[in-house]
Amino acid sequence: MKSNGIAALAQDLVKRFGDFTAVAGMNFEVYRGEIFGFLGPNGSGKTTTIRMALGLLTPTSGSVEVLGVPVDGNTHALRPRIGYMSQRFSLYNDLSVLQNLQFYGRAYGLSNHELKEGVEDALVLAGLEGREKVKTHELSGGWRQRLALGAAILHEPEILFLDEPTAGVDPLSRRDFWDLLYGLIEKNITVFVTTHYMDEAEHCHRLAFIQSGSRIVYGSPAEIKEEVMPGQVLELAPSDTGKTIQVLREASDRLKIDEVELYGSLVHVFGPQMEDKLDAIINTLRDAGHDPGQASLVEPSLEDVFIASIK
Amino acid sequence: MSLRHLWAVTRKEIQHIIRDRSTLVIVFLTPFLLLFVFAYSLTVEIKHVPIAVLDFDRSETSRQFVQRITAGDDLELYAQVAALEEIEDLLLRGKIKAALIIHPDFSRQVLSGSGMPMQIIIDGTEPESGAFALDNMASRAEEFIENIFADQLVALSVPAEALKPIDLRISTWYNPSLKPRVDLIPGLISMVLGLPALSVALTLAHEREHGTLEQLMATPIGRTELLVGKMLPYIFVGMINAIIIPTFAIVWFRIPFNGNFFLFLGLTAIFLFAILAMGIIIGVFMRTQAAALAVSFLLIFFPGFFLTGIFFPIAAMPEIMRLESLGLPGTHYAIITRGLFLTGVGLDVLWPYSVMLFGLGLAFVGVAALFFKKKLG
Incomplete structure (x- = not known):
């Protein structure tokens, strides 16, 4: 991917609002043609970073470059090459599907011919053919999200910034939406997407996990797992998860394990060379009078990685 | 752009x-x-402003004067009262916007041409109506005096016009x-x-x-x-x-x-x-x-x-x-x-x-x- 060139680049990007530091020295490279995920909890500085990349906010220090152009005072020439879908889908709810698409097309200066084609493509992408006259507020969240995506790529941008596009959308629509994003990659659109859903991290080619305005882990999902969690994860299915976690945490020094966490109805145990410790862990639990249940070594999920890296 | x-x-x-x-x-x-x-x-015109009258004179002249004042649409006689306290009460209760008090010596002075002793009280909390009543009574009083003298002058065979040394004519432009x-x-x-x-x-x-x-x-x-x-x-x-x-x-x-x-x-x-x-x-x-x-x-x-x-x-x-x-x-x-x-x-x-x-x-x-x-x- 890197060979395609860099679509966006942030160097020591800082944004302060008074005493509050929203972004504290952010660095990242987004390669052309990839889906770059920007993950973090609400209020971790994701939106602020995107706004600086779009030139809507001026960084306190550091720099950001998009499509090889430094984003500073005048981003006017850059704007037609960028697409943006802001947090709240940014559609005009009182206008129809068609009116929304036409407005954004005109806003990007499309000619009548380009506009007609772009609107048709966007309607197909959003699956809203035949519903052009429907007022936007009558659409459900999933449809509005797809319409907003259609509106954001009408002008065929080279890079698309999506700020929490899947927030508040049902799981099925979220999956469909990610399929749409993969479709964009095939059209050579680079995608920069923020989310606070951990499960969406696995869909990204590369990602940065951020907390309190700082990058905590960074890279492709495989790289991140390798770097943060070289060992494997022991997955237990005990009958009493609470007790199991308590017993193992108390014995963590002796067993040389790093973390014991609840993972749904299961328990995940992290640490180096877990396969060597399997017997010791099971014995410890049996000695304490607990049934460890089914035990297996699994690949860490990104969620495991994030929990481990936050600690 | x-x-x-x-x-x-x-x-x-x-x-x-x-x-x-x-x-x-x-x-x-x-x-x-x-x-x-x-x-x-x-722009609603002020009309039918309620007033009270306290007549200490109780003469034919004072009765004529009150009649003249309340003859038009402008002022309406709400009550003839007998005491000052009643005026205050009516004013406070908002029943009247102005009151006219006629001096006991009213008819004597008017007829002798030495004056027109009376007092007008207006409700200062509603200056529009009060001022209107005041202006109205003042101009009616002027007319009243003029008429009395005109009658007397007619009796003396002097033309009434001789009483008006200044002929003031107001002409309003643009909003005639x-x-x-x-x-x-x-x-x-x-x-x-x-x-x-x-x-x-x-x-x-x-x-x-x-x-x-x-x-x-x-x-x-x-x-x-x-x-x-x-x-x-x-x-x-x-x-x-x-x-x-x-x-x-x-x-x-x-x-x-x-x-x-x-x-x-x-x-x-x-x-x-x-x-x-x-x-x-x-x-x-x-x-x-x-x-x-x-x-x-x-x-x-x-x-x-x-x-x-x-x-x-x-x-x-x-x-x-x-x-x-x-x-x-x-x-x-x-x-x-x-x-x-x-x-x-x-x-x-x-x-x-x-x-x-x-x-x-x-x-x-x-x-x-x-x-x-x-x-x-």
């Missing part, structure tokens, strides 16, 4: 106006409503029938035509509230293109009002229009540009529609009412208010409308006000565009 971008914004705003009934109501119906309410509430509405209504029209400024302030605050403003800022649409694009449809709407409302006022209130109507439309367009730019400034600074609405009333309509000289003469204001009134588009436009409706002057007289309006508009748009960017950061 790109016309394509401008048109994109303008077209979208027109779609909003058509879609949103409440905007349509604000824009087209409210001016009419306000014009009616103000025209009727501010002296109906208060005639000079008020052009001012009212100038005020209600500025109403779309409210909508334009709201539409900008609406975009901010709903997050669409941020999306707009990421498009290639420039700040000035966005602001002017938002103003254009409301200028158009304002021009429709500028045709309907004066036409209606001329027909309904029978007010004259002595100037050139096309000049009126042209100068109205300049006024709309200036007042809408004022609305835009408010929209730029306010984060919510509720705040934009409140501030519009505070900065556009209250000063438009009190400071533009429509109801209260600018010359009577303290200096700082007079300066402030110069910065309000309504001040200049009120002069223009009054001039065109009543005196029928042309651009040779009105050009300084027109230039001022245009200058204000440009300045407001400049300020709005300047602060627009900063407000996003």
Whole structure:
């Protein structure tokens, strides 16, 4: 991917609002043609970073470059090459599907011919053919999200910034939406997407996990797992998860394990060379009078990685 | 400035106006409503003011005098009372607006020509009615005296005209029938035509509230293109009002229009540009529609009412208010409308006000565009 060139680049990007530091020295490279995920909890500085990349906010220090152009005072020439879908889908709810698409097309200066084609493509992408006259507020969240995506790529941008596009959308629509994003990659659109859903991290080619305005882990999902969690994860299915976690945490020094966490109805145990410790862990639990249940070594999920890296 | 971008914004705003009934109501119906309410509430003539009479004289002359005072529609005798305390009670309970107290020596002094001893008490909490009653009684008293002397002079064979050494004739120009509405209504029209400024302030605050403003800022649409694009449809709407409302006022209130109507439309367009730019400034600074609405009333309509000289003469204001009134588009436009409706002057007289309006508009748009960017950061 890197060979395609860099679509966006942030160097020591800082944004302060008074005493509050929203972004504290952010660095990242987004390669052309990839889906770059920007993950973090609400209020971790994701939106602020995107706004600086779009030139809507001026960084306190550091720099950001998009499509090889430094984003500073005048981003006017850059704007037609960028697409943006802001947090709240940014559609005009009182206008129809068609009116929304036409407005954004005109806003990007499309000619009548380009506009007609772009609107048709966007309607197909959003699956809203035949519903052009429907007022936007009558659409459900999933449809509005797809319409907003259609509106954001009408002008065929080279890079698309999506700020929490899947927030508040049902799981099925979220999956469909990610399929749409993969479709964009095939059209050579680079995608920069923020989310606070951990499960969406696995869909990204590369990602940065951020907390309190700082990058905590960074890279492709495989790289991140390798770097943060070289060992494997022991997955237990005990009958009493609470007790199991308590017993193992108390014995963590002796067993040389790093973390014991609840993972749904299961328990995940992290640490180096877990396969060597399997017997010791099971014995410890049996000695304490607990049934460890089914035990297996699994690949860490990104969620495991994030929990481990936050600690 | 790109016309394509401008048109994109303008077209979208027109779609909003058509879609949103409440905007349509604000824009087209409210001016009419306000014009009616103000025209009727501010110009209703005072009639049937209730008064009380305390007659200590109880003579034929004093009875005739009371009869004369209450003969017309203006004053109405609410009660004949016997004591001062009763007057106070009636005044406090709001039953009367004024009271006439006739001195015990009234008939003797009147008939001997040495004076007219009486006292008039008016309710100072309602100065309009009180002053009206006072003026009315004073002029009736004058007539009454004149009549008595005229009768006596006739008896002495002296012509009554000899009593009036000064023949004062008042001639009123421009509003000959002296109906208060005639000079008020052009001012009212100038005020209600500025109403779309409210909508334009709201539409900008609406975009901010709903997050669409941020999306707009990421498009290639420039700040000035966005602001002017938002103003254009409301200028158009304002021009429709500028045709309907004066036409209606001329027909309904029978007010004259002595100037050139096309000049009126042209100068109205300049006024709309200036007042809408004022609305835009408010929209730029306010984060919510509720705040934009409140501030519009505070900065556009209250000063438009009190400071533009429509109801209260600018010359009577303290200096700082007079300066402030110069910065309000309504001040200049009120002069223009009054001039065109009543005196029928042309651009040779009105050009300084027109230039001022245009200058204000440009300045407001400049300020709005300047602060627009900063407000996003």
